[in-house]
Amino acid sequence: MAAITFDHATVQYRGAALPAVDALDLDIADGELLVLVGPSGCGKSTALRMVAGLEELTGGAIRIGGRDVTRLPPKERDVAMVFQNYALYPHLTVADNIGFALMLAGMKKAEIRRRVQEAARILDLEGDLDRKPEALSGGQRQRVAMGRAIVRNPQAFLMDEPLSNLDAGLRVQTRTEIAALQRRLGVTTVYVTHDQLEAMSIGDRVAVLKDGHLQQVDTPRDLYDRPANVFVAGFIGSPPMNIVDVQLTDAGATLAGHVIPLPRSATTALAAEGAATAIVGFRPESVELGGAGEGFPVEVVVVEELGSDTYAHGTLRAESGRGRIDLLLAMRVDARKPPVTGEVVGVRIRSGETHVFSAETGLRLPSDER
Numbered sequence: 252m253a254a255i256t257f258d259h260a261t262v263q264y265r266g267a268a269l270p271a272v273d274a275l276d277l278d279i280a281d282g283e284l285l286v287l288v289g290p291s292g293c294g295k296s297t298a299l300r301m302v303a304g305l306e307e308l309t310g311g312a313i314r315i316g317g318r319d320v321t322r323l324p325p326k327e328r329d330v331a332m333v334f335q336n337y338a339l340y341p342h343l344t345v346a347d348n349i350g351f352a353l354m355l356a357g358m359k360k361a362e363i364r365r366r367v368q369e370a371a372r373i374l375d376l377e378g379d380l381d382r383k384p385e386a387l388s389g390g391q392r393q394r395v396a397m398g399r400a401i402v403r404n405p406q407a408f409l410m411d412e413p414l415s416n417l418d419a420g421l422r423v424q425t426r427t428e429i430a431a432l433q434r435r436l437g438v439t440t441v442y443v444t445h446d447q448l449e450a451m452s453i454g455d456r457v458a459v460l461k462d463g464h465l466q467q468v469d470t471p472r473d474l475y476d477r478p479a480n481v482f483v484a485g486f487i488g489s490p491p492m493n494i495v496d497v498q499l500t501d502a503g504a505t506l507a508g509h510v511i512p513l514p515r516s517a518t519t520a521l522a523a524e525g526a527a528t529a530i531v532g533f534r535p536e537s538v539e540l541g542g543a544g545e546g547f548p549v550e551v552v553v554v555e556e557l558g559s560d561t562y563a564h565g566t567l568r569a570e571s572g573r574g575r576i577d578l579l580l581a582m583r584v585d586a587r588k589p590p591v592t593g594e595v596v597g598v599r600i601r602s603g604e605t606h607v608f609s610a611e612t613g614l615r616l617p618s619d620e621r
Contacts, residue, residue, distance in 0.1 A: 253316025253406040255279040255302060255439060261310035271297045273463040274311065284433045284440045285468075286454035288447055290486070294463040295443045299409050302441060304328050316406055331400035337385040346371075346380040349398040352485055370398040371448055373432065379606070386492075389417045390425050391434040391546070395400045398431070408440040414449065428455050459483050481613040484532045484606060490562060490581035492532045495609065498526055506531070507547040507567055511600060516617040528536040529616075531607040535562060535581040537604035540590065545597030549580055551590045561586040565596070 257277040263270040272294040279285045287295040300306040301313055304325035312321045320328050339348050347354075349370055350363040350486045366561050374394040384392055393413060400408055413429070429452040433440050444450050450457045451471040459482075460469040467479040478484035484492045497504035499521060503513040511531060513521075522531055539546075540563075540604045549565035560583060567578040582598065607616045 253405060254314075254381065254385050255441065256296070256314040257301070257311070260298070260301055260308055261312035262294075262301060262306050264311045268310070270294075270463050272301065272460075273465075275465055276439060277458060277468060278467060279439060279441060282437045284430065284442060284453060284455045286444060286457045286459055288443045288444055288450040289466075291445060292462075293460040294443075295460050296411055297461070297463075299332075299441055299443045302328075302407070303330055303409050310410035313581055318564060329406045330407040330409055331407075332409045332411065333393075333396050333400050333413045333417045335526060337384070337396045337416075337589055339395060341384050344381050344383060345376060345387070345395050345398075348384065348606055349376075349402055352399065352403055354620070366402040366621055367398070370401045372400050372465040373401065373435075374565040381430070388421075390421045391571050393417065394428075401436070406439065410436050410440065410442045412444055413442075414444070414446075422449070423600045428454065430590060431449040439473075448489055451581050457487075459486060460484075477615065478532075478606065481514055481530055481532070481608050484515055484608070484615070488534060490535050492534050493578075493580045493607070494530060494532045494608075495567075497529055497531050497577055499529055504531060505530060511605060511606065512602070513607055514618040520616045521607075521609070524609060524611060526610060528610045530610050530613070532599045532606035532608065533604060537582040538582045538603050539599045539601060540582065540584060541599065546599035547597070548595050549582070549598050551592055551594045552579075554584075554592060556586070556589065559586060561589045563590050563596075567598075 257275040259373045260275045261270050262272045262273060275298060287298055290296050297306055301308060304323060308321055308364065310317055314320065315328060343351065348369050350367045353366060371380055374397060376394055378388065379391060386404060414425055417425060426449055454471060456468055456470055457474055459466040461482055464566045466486050467474060467483050473489050474483065478487060481494060486492055495506055497506050499513060502510045504511045504524045547567060551565040553564040556561045563582045565582065566581055569579055584590060607618065608614060609616060
């Protein structure tokens with residue numbers, strides 16, 4: 252087990268105008284489960300492959316356990332990779348699939364058998380060792396792929412969207428199993444996913460990437476409560492944060508003719524910028540609904556009833572520098588008394604639950620109340 256360090260690590264493909272990963276600086280602690288998340292093309296899988304030795308760096312370095320592995324081939328890095336397509340040999344049994352790398356390494360059969368049985372016990376595969384992959388469910392196949400990584404006793408696990416081939420229910424179950432297994436084994440793990448809910452549910456920390464650049468790395472709670480910029484605010488959370496442009500006034504900010512109070516520290520920072528506008532964000536659960544005229548008016552267009560939670564999505568008509576625009580807002584509402592489609596409700600943002608971002612830089616501004 253070992254810490255992993257990206258030191259100004261860069262990969263730029265030949266003919267590409269911009270790097271796939273640009274000067275990534277990131278420290279992953281020994282035994283930590285860190286999730287790389289972001290939209291398609293953000294560089295998260297490239298970053299994982301950099302650690303595995305499957306991508307050649309064009310700048311910077313990768314260190315595993317304090318050792319510079321930048322120029323080492325994959326087989327000398329002592330890491331195990333779990334792929335999204337399982338990569339199992341269909342003609343081999345579960346036991347032979349799990350122990351295949353050990354057999355190639357020339358390990359004695361008795362030791363291979365011991366390691367395979369131990370991995371099978373950990374993964375609840377003891378009754379499946381003589382079966383072929385075609386006889387297994389998707390979740391069982393993924394556990395076999397995990398077993399193949401476990402038996403090697405690597406310094407780190409690298410997981411590239413390992414749950415993307417599973418249906419929704421099985422994804423939830425399997426991600427819980429992976430998180431519990433990682434904490435039990437204590438092996439440093441880098442986990443790539445495009446699903447921010449998956450990232451938030453299993454990561455000790457989550458690193459958000461966009462266009463090859465690291466936007467923020469933090470605990471799931473701090474990412475949600477204190478997003479570093481507008482991109483992170485809009486990416487983390489489901490439904491995502493509501494983000495609106497506002498005009499600044501002496502009283503704070505105005506939206507659709509209604510005043511939104513801003514934290515004093517944020518208004519001070521905006522004044523220092525000489526800003527006339529700002530970006531305000533608020534989570535769907537940060538609103539209170541009233542009757543028409545009790546806040547800025549939102550016309551409900553869709554109501555999503557999800558059991559314990561219900562979300563109303565509605566249109567706010569407001570003026571901006573580009574003229575009159577329609578903003579679609581998401582609001583968590585009372586599941587037992589939700590508004591109805593077509594109803595106009597008054598929306599207020601709860602005190603202390605407003606996020607303020609610079610319109611110029613997109614960065615989050617300080618808040619007295621958060």
